[in-house]
Amino acid sequence: MYFALKHLHVTCVVLSILGFTLRGAWMLSGSALLEHRLTRVLPHVVDSLLLLSAIAMAVMIGQYPFVAGWVTAKVIGLLAYIVLGAVALRRGRTLALRAAAFLAALAVYAWIVSVALLKSPAGFLVYLGAH
Template identity: 65%
Template sequence: MYPAIKHLHILCAILSISGFLLQGMWMLLRSPLVDHRVTRTLPHVIDTVFLGSAITLATMSGHYPFVAPWVTAKVVALVVYILLGATALRWGRTMRVRVMALLAALLVFSWIVSVALSKHPAGFLAYAGVFQ
């Protein structure tokens, strides 16, 4: 059961970041598709399954936030990613702010993936020598 849920979680990660990139491109192009009903609804469905699979995996594995440092790092970074994503796609008042938030959100998402793969709270920063 664990491998199936892990694969669902990975699939949701791929779908989530792909949808975010697509929305980001549409935002940059000022496409009306960014405000389409499906575009505004589907990411919430995907992200709900994504979060549910994460909670299930944490429960099954016994890796909980504030117990496993790398899981805590992912949860904190997830909050940052959500705030940056909302700034990029909705809250940013200027295109410059939106683009910077979009790029920062992509960097944070990449870092979250590196934390997940390495099981180290510093993720790729540990390998860059920033945190040892």
């Protein structure tokens, strides 16, 4: 059961970032597709499955926020990603602010994935300090 959940989770990770990247490109180009009903609903479905699968796996392996550092880091990263994504796709007042938030959200997303792969709260940041 765990591996099925992990497969679902990883699939949703990929679908989520692909969808966010596409919506970010549409935002930067001013495309009306950003307002399409499917564009507004599908990310919530994918992200809900992503979150539910993460919670189920955390329970199965006994790794919880504020207990396991890497899980705590992922939750904090997720909150940052959500805020940056909201600024990028909806809340940013200028195109420059939206573009900056979009790039920052992509960087945070990459960091979250690296935290998950390395099981380290620093994620890929650990390599930036290594010489």
